[in-house]
Amino acid sequence: MVPSVPVSVDLVVLTVRCQALSALVWRRDNPPFLRRWSLAGGFIQLDEDLPDAARRIMTERAGIPGAGTLHLEQLQTYGYPDRDPRQRVLSVAYLCLAPDLPASEKAHMAWVPVAELTVMAFDHRRMMLDGIERARAKLEYTSLAAAFCEPEFTVADLRRVYELVWARPLDPRNFHRKVTKAEGFLMETGETTTRDGGRPAKLYRRGPAELLHPPMLRS
Amino acid sequence: MVPSVPVSVDLVVLTVRCQALSALVWRRDNPPFLRRWSLAGGFIQLDEDLPDAARRIMTERAGIPGAGTLHLEQLQTYGYPDRDPRQRVLSVAYLCLAPDLPASEKAHMAWVPVAELTVMAFDHRRMMLDGIERARAKLEYTSLAAAFCEPEFTVADLRRVYELVWARPLDPRNFHRKVTKAEGFLMETGETTTRDGGRPAKLYRRGPAELLHPPMLRS
């Protein structure tokens, strides 16, 4: 006889907004962990693949518009027997990176700066920290930072992503040189932004490159 | 009502032996995939954490001596509904890196060079390739290569690990400079090897460093 376990998918959805790396969370309205912050999640259905379940939960539970276009990757699986006090649940965490989306229309869902999420339900804080560390690491050697940006963005937008995710300032000039010379990272649109009090910046789109060679090290 | 799924743990156990990167596999003696190569695996027990299940399967199913001391990390979870034709099974794959161990005493288990494992049962080839890619990537920025070596090893032993895992030759002199100058990677034992026809090499142990700064890029 083979033991079976309920399996859920939990989403670590990260974005950069209001000068802070933020996560999409909701306030639990039921025990256990009543009124604690929690990640959006749900049980997988029979005959549903894991990425499909993650997309479904992004749409149905988290209320994220355009869930199909956002970056999504499997993070890790959490299976400690007591992680849910009611019954054993295996949880497959997914990491989603999003630009500054409009607030979810779902009740109780909110973008909260990760620095404020010191206490969460279940092991969701561990999942969130693992997701942040994955994002931090991947900014080093991939062009993933653009997943946090609008379709068209400036080099300064991209730099702000790096600075907020890595939580450290970067030299704007060296950063500019690095990303504009990285083959396939950025594609010029020909347009420029107009802002207050500064030279207009060129607008770029994501280039075809997925990897950054050589990587941009946090050192 | 919450659907439950049987959950198994499958092991991608890699080693370097006989001048080849090899995996620990066994020949299935039952349908489906009768007589195909398969990874060692088993179902998790109730109240058993995932890493504990992985260690148990290393000992019981794979017959690996000293399973408690080897490097073990979670690789990925595979959940496509049809991945097992009999019933839906969720599989959490673990990656284990081992030195050249004696052959397992378990029947049907064997070390096979990964280049020969072109056809495997279930999605085990995908798991193995994901494990190899994880190992390749981690050699770049961690000191993990030593996990493939005996407790005491030479710089040449370590270089052979890199060369076989990356499947490309490295300059012995530049490699030597890189690893001996990397802070905390290697600790001299004071001993040397004696070999035929060559200057004896210094023996090293693993140092305390986990990360390699700056990384050794495959480029």
Added chain:
DNA sequence: CCAATAGTGTCTATCAGACAGTATGGC
């Protein structure tokens, strides 16, 4: 001596960090 492997030194191209200087907008 020679063969073989271990280990050191040197040159050079590349690249990151630091930062001066120029360009182009709003006020």
Added chain:
DNA sequence: GCCATACTGTCTGATAGACACTATTGG
């Protein structure tokens, strides 16, 4: 003009790749 931001150029130190050279063993 002044300020702010975007962008370019230059210097320097660290490092990887290429490879000459020395060291230490066995035969």
